[in-house]
Amino acid sequence: MQKKDELLAGSLLFSGLPAEQRSEIAAICVSKRYPKGAAIFFEGEPGIGFYMVASGKVKIFKTSFDGKEQILHIFGPGEPFGEVPVFHGNPFPANAETLAESEVLFFPRAEFVGLITANPSLALNMLAVLAMRLRRFATQIENLTLKEVPGRLASYLHYLMEEQQRQDKVVLDIPKGQLASLLGTSSETLSRIFSKMTEEGLIRVEGKTIFIVDGERLKER
Amino acid sequence: MQKKDELLAGSLLFSGLPAEQRSEIAAICVSKRYPKGAAIFFEGEPGIGFYMVASGKVKIFKTSFDGKEQILHIFGPGEPFGEVPVFHGNPFPANAETLAESEVLFFPRAEFVGLITANPSLALNMLAVLAMRLRRFATQIENLTLKEVPGRLASYLHYLMEEQQRQDKVVLDIPKGQLASLLGTSSETLSRIFSKMTEEGLIRVEGKTIFIVDGERLKER
C-alpha cells in the first residue's frame, strides 16, 4: 500500500526512520474508515492501541454532565492520537470523534511497544510528539484561563495565519460552533465577538473566510 | 550519595531500572538548593536539561501580561519537571518557582538522551511520565472549562483525600492563594466558596485543615 507508506514517512512520529522499519510499522497497523460524526472511542474505555489520522479530521474532547463539550485537540492527516493509555495504562482520558469522513490507522499496543523498545529513535520521536502535545496544552490552559474570549479568538486566528501562510486572510477549517467549543465559549458569544471585531475594523468575516484587516491590533486583543 | 540514590529509586521515572544504571544516572545529575520563592527557570528560556524535585515543592505556572498567574502543576519529591524542551526542542513553555525551600536535581540534556537511547525501559518510563502528565492536563482543562469553581474545589479536595488516604479530613499543603491560582480563580472567590460550603454542611475549615463533613454531597458539586 503505497499511500500508507507515504503517510507514515510524512508524519512527525515516523520521520527519520529507515524505510524498512517503516514497512514493519505499516505491517502492524490496520486501517479503518469512519463517516462524519462517528465516535472512534469514548473516555473511560480501555485503550488497546493508538491511532493516526490518515485522511479527514478527528476531534478529541471532554463533555460535562449537562452536555457541554470542550475540544482538547483537532487532529489532521499524519497526527497520532489516543496514545496516553498505551504508555500510562488506564483508560482513554477523553472522547474521539470524526469531524469529517476519515480514514484512521490503528496501531495495537503490544506490537508498537515492541518496536519502540527495539528502536531508540522511534522512542525519541514519540517523546517529541508527547512533549509537543504538553506544550500545546500549556498554551491552551493559558488561553482559557488568562485571556478572555476575544484574545483567544485572536490567537487562534494568528495560529491559522501561520498554518496557512497568509497575512491577508484565513479560512476556518471547522464550523464556527466547533471553534466555539475549542475556545471554551458558546457559539452565540463567538458570533458576537466576530461582529464586534468587524465593527472595530480588525477583521472582515465572509462565511468561513476571515479577512485580516489589521493584524497588528488583532494581536493586541 | 545514598540519599540521592534512594530518591531516584523511589521515583516513577527511574523505577524498575537496575541499580547500576541508577548510579550512572545519579552520576550525570547535579543537585542545587533554592530558597522559598526562588525562580528555577522562566518561560521562553532555552532548556538545556530537565529537573527533578529532591525535596521541597515546585510550581509550574503561566502569567498573563497584567500579572495574573495560572498554576499548571505543583511537583513534590521524585517528580521530574521541565522535560518538554529536552524532547521537543524550543524553550520552556512556562515558569518554574519553588513554593518552599527545595533541593532540585538537574539532568543535562545530551547525557540523558544518551541514556535513554541505550535503555529502552528508561524511554518507556519517560513516556509513561509524559502520558500521565497529558492525562492530568486533560482533566485540568475539563475542570477549568466544564465545571465552575465549587466543582473544581470539590474535585481538588477529593484528590487530596485520595492522596492523604483520609475520609474525614484533609490538610492543604499550599497557601489558599496558591490554591486559587491552581483552580483558576481568585483568593476572594475561593474564600467565599469555602464559607458557603461550610454553611451548606459539606465541610468545616480550620486554617489549612478541611474537615470533610459530607463527602458524598461534596462529590456532587
Added chain:
DNA sequence: TTTGGTTTTTGATCTAGGTCAAAGAAAGTC
C-alpha cells in the same frame, strides 16, 4: 510580645459572557 509583613476574609460593585428563544442563512437531499 511587639512589630511588620504576609495571607485570608468580608463587603460592595461591576461586567464578561452564559442561557433561552427565535429568526435567518446555508447546505445537502429528493
Added chain:
DNA sequence: GACTTTCTTTGACCTAGATCAAAAACCAAA
C-alpha cells in the same frame, strides 16, 4: 427548485465570579 436539516446570528436577560478596598487573622523575626 422546494424541503429539511443543520449552522449562525440577534435580542433580551441574568448570574458567576472578577475587582477594589479595607479589615482581620496569622506568622516570623527581633
